[in-house]
Amino acid sequence: MERKGRDGRSPEKGAGSGADAVRKVSGQHRQEGIVPVLLIVVGILFFLLMLVFPLVEVIYRSLKDGLASYLNAVTAENTIAALKVTLIAAVIALAVNTFFGLCASWLVTKFEFPGKHVLSVLIDIPFSISPVIAGLAYIMTFGRMGWATPIVEKINQWLGTDISLVFSIPGVVLATIFVTFPFVSRELIPVMQAQGSREEEAAVMLGARGFTIFRKVTFPHIKWALLYGIILCAARAFGEFGAVYAVSKARGKTFTLPLEIDALYMAGSADAITQAFAVSSLLVVLAILILILKQIVEYCGKDGR
Amino acid sequence: MKKRQRRTRRATVIPGFGLTLGIVVAMLSLLILIPLASILAYSFRMSPGEFWELVTRPNVLQAFATSIGCALVAAVVNCVFGLILAWILVRYDFFGKRLIDAMIELPFALPTAVAGITLSRMYSDQGVMGKFLGRLGIEASYTKVGIVIALIFVGIPFVVRAIQPVLEKLPQEYEEAGMMLGASPFYVFRRVLLPELMPPLLTGFGLALARGIGEYGSVIYISGNSEREGTQVVSYVIMQKLNSGSVDYEGAAAIALVLLLISFFLLFLITVNQIAAGRRAK
Numbered sequence: 001m002e003r004k005g006r007d008g009r010s011p012e013k014g015a016g017s018g019a020d021a022v023r024k025v026s027g028q029h030r031q032e033g034i035v036p037v038l039l040i041v042v043g044i045l046f047f048l049l050m051l052v053f054p055l056v057e058v059i060y061r062s063l064k065d066g067l068a069s070y071l072n073a074v075t076a077e078n079t080i081a082a083l084k085v086t087l088i089a090a091v092i093a094l095a096v097n098t099f100f101g102l103c104a105s106w107l108v109t110k111f112e113f114p115g116k117h118v119l120s121v122l123i124d125i126p127f128s129i130s131p132v133i134a135g136l137a138y139i140m141t142f143g144r145m146g147w148a149t150p151i152v153e154k155i156n157q158w159l160g161t162d163i164s165l166v167f168s169i170p171g172v173v174l175a176t177i178f179v180t181f182p183f184v185s186r187e188l189i190p191v192m193q194a195q196g197s198r199e200e201e202a203a204v205m206l207g208a209r210g211f212t213i214f215r216k217v218t219f220p221h222i223k224w225a226l227l228y229g230i231i232l233c234a235a236r237a238f239g240e241f242g243a244v245y246a247v248s249k250a251r252g253k254t255f256t257l258p259l260e261i262d263a264l265y266m267a268g269s270a271d272a273i274t275q276a277f278a279v280s281s282l283l284v285v286l287a288i289l290i291l292i293l294k295q296i297v298e299y300c301g302k303d304g305r
Numbered sequence: 306m307k308k309r310q311r312r313t314r315r316a317t318v319i320p321g322f323g324l325t326l327g328i329v330v331a332m333l334s335l336l337i338l339i340p341l342a343s344i345l346a347y348s349f350r351m352s353p354g355e356f357w358e359l360v361t362r363p364n365v366l367q368a369f370a371t372s373i374g375c376a377l378v379a380a381v382v383n384c385v386f387g388l389i390l391a392w393i394l395v396r397y398d399f400f401g402k403r404l405i406d407a408m409i410e411l412p413f414a415l416p417t418a419v420a421g422i423t424l425s426r427m428y429s430d431q432g433v434m435g436k437f438l439g440r441l442g443i444e445a446s447y448t449k450v451g452i453v454i455a456l457i458f459v460g461i462p463f464v465v466r467a468i469q470p471v472l473e474k475l476p477q478e479y480e481e482a483g484m485m486l487g488a489s490p491f492y493v494f495r496r497v498l499l500p501e502l503m504p505p506l507l508t509g510f511g512l513a514l515a516r517g518i519g520e521y522g523s524v525i526y527i528s529g530n531s532e533r534e535g536t537q538v539v540s541y542v543i544m545q546k547l548n549s550g551s552v553d554y555e556g557a558a559a560i561a562l563v564l565l566l567i568s569f570f571l572l573f574l575i576t577v578n579q580i581a582a583g584r585r586a587k
Contacts, residue, residue, distance in 0.1 A: 035490055036393075036396075036397055039389050039392060039393050039397075040393050040397060040399050042386075042389055043386070043389045043390045043392075043393045043394075043405070044399075044401070044405070046386045046389070046390065047390070047405050047408070047409075049434075050457060050458055050461065051408055051409075051411050051412075051458075051461075052408075053427065053433070053434070054415075054420065054423045054424060054427060054458070055411070057423050057426065057427050057432075057433070058419065058423050061423075061426065096332075099328075100328070100329070100332050103324075103325045103328045103329050103332075104325070104329045106321060106325050107321075107322070107325040107326055107329050110319045110321070110322075111319070111322050111326075113322075113326075119329070119330075119333075121572065121576055122333060122337070122338065123329075123333060124572070125337060125341070125569075125572070126337060128512065128515040128516065128519075128568050128571065128572050128575075129515075129519055129564075129565060129568040130518070130519025130520070130521065130539070130540050130543075130561075130564055130568070131519070131521055131522075131540075132519070132521050132540040132543050132544050132561075133341075133344070133519065133543070133561050133564060133565060133568075134340075135547075136344060136543060136547065136557055136558070136561050137340035137341050137343055137344055137561075138340050139547065139554075140340070140343035140344050140346075140347045140554070140558060141339065141340045141343040143554075145347075145554055146343065147343065147346065148343075174336070177336055178336060178337065178340070181336065181337060197319060200319050201318050201319060204318050204319060204320070205318075209320070210320040210321050213319070213320070232413065235413060235414040236413070238416065239414075239415065239416025239417060239418070239419070240416075241416060241417050241418040241521065241522035242417070242521035242522055242540060242544070245521075245544065246544065246547055257416075258416045258417070258418040258419070258522065259418075261416075261418050261419065261422065262418055262422075265422045265526070273422075273426075276422060277422070277423075280416075280418075280419040280422065280423070283415070283416050283419050284415065284419060287411065287414035287415045287416070287419075288414075290414045291407055291408065291410065291411065291414050292407075294407075294410070294414075295407045
């Protein structure tokens with residue numbers, strides 16, 4: 001290995017130009033040693049064992065009882081209802097968090113103000129706390145014992161509505177928003193920081209107004225990062241379990257797909273478990289689509305820069 | 306102080322400060338901070354004695370030990386394999402590299418419940434991996450080993466994605482110089498690479514740990530949730546107190562508050578680490 005490294009390095013001394021080509025050659029040399037092969041094998045084994053096997057397992061188990069029962073499980077009434085709730089929650093969460101992400105990244109990257117660092121840490125909170133806590137937080141606020149419940153009731157009376165913010169679809173939406181809150185801003189802030197504010201300042205000098213600056217100057221730079229953030233946000237929104245589970249108790253009404261999977265799996269019978277995997281396979285397909293989309297966006301983003 | 310004010314004024318050439326500040330603070334408060342503060346408020350209704358009694362019950366302490374212990378083990382394992390994966394993805398060319406790179410984030414994209422039931426089946430004594438491990442004398446399903454496996458699954462992308470960009474920017478000449486001077490590969494790794502990779506490795510470790518301590522969906526199926534065997538995680542204990550039949554909001558709030566404090570502490574350490582790394586880079 002040591003000698004290989006030396007051999008690989010030696011041509012570089014002679015050739016001053018074309019360092020890239022040389023690096024490529026030396027890189028290939030290094031790969032012939034035993035250590036790189038070992039590392040690659042270990043890496044691939046880990047990858048297969050931890051990431052590929054589970055995927056194969058889901059597909060295998062979902063199709064175990066044949067295509068007919070698979071289709072039955074996927075088109076069951078509860079599954080369709082859960083799919084609807086999942087889509088509603090995801091779409092609203094995406095809209096809210098995209099709006100928030102744009103505002104937050106504009107604020108954090110274009111201005112200097114005291115408390116800025118604290119604010120950016122606060123925005124990231126949902127990323128590192130337990131999703132169960134997110135659900136609990138809404139129960140403590142809007143639940144039967146929650147301090148905000150009387151306020152919500154008053155607003156309901158006044159509007160003549162009957163909206164409940166937990167154990168209902170609005171509750172599911174809120175919980176989904178909570179867990180996906182920082183996803184868009186996390187992707188936008190580094191890109192906008194690297195971009196700086198000179199172009200926007202120039203636009204102001206030339207007389208452009210607020211939203212025009214964003215649309216014509218900032219947006220073209222951040223569109224791929226924005227899309228990337230939205231994709232990550234969507235992935236989490238479709239799959240959130242803990243937070244939603246805490247605030248959703250009615251199967252067929254407020255259950256999302258992951259909750260439906262849980263209910264089927266917990267039913268325990270062999271049929272129900274196969275059904276759980278059938279519904280899971282929908283989310284697996286979605287996850288793979290998201291990964292492919294992410295790859296495309298990443299590629300386009302690199303190209304655009 | 307004066308300098309800072311001048312900077313503020315100059316930056317306000319760009320419009321939208323008041324508007325975005327208002328929107329961000331309002332949304333952050335309404336959606337995140339006030340609900341979280343409700344947990345705090347709820348906990349304060351109890352006397353310190355009651356609070357202490359709730360969070361030091363044997364099953365709660367055991368759940369904290371299980372969550373933190375398993376998350377630590379999983380995060381360490383992820384640091385090792387995350388380092389290897391990031392290294393081979395950045396430095397070597399091999400068949401299937403792009404596929405691995407794309408699929409590293411599968412645990413982010415795959416719903417935790419799906420991962421949970423799948424791992425649980427795979428590692429049960431009837432499953433593919435369970436049979437294999439059983440022959441080695443390791444019982445994975447319904448034990449702490451199972452919890453660790455689930456946490457390795459959810460944590461691996463954090464470590465790989467933290468190290469990858471730093472490694473990409475690290476010139477290969479450093480290692481080559483080390484090799485040239487006659488150092489062994491291991492020595493070069495320890496003295497040349499590791500110091501550079503330590504900050505991102507710590508960030509990845511911290512994020513994986515924070516995620517692991519609070520994890521719910523991927524863990525609860527494989528863990529078995531037995532109080533006697535010590536396989537209940539903290540999130541499970543909280544959720545149990547919310548379920549109809551045995552609703553115990555006080556207990557849930559108290560445990561959640563402790564879990565929140567642990568998360569905040571970790572978040573604080575990660576931020577400090579990142580700021581320090583940023584300074585070093587400059």
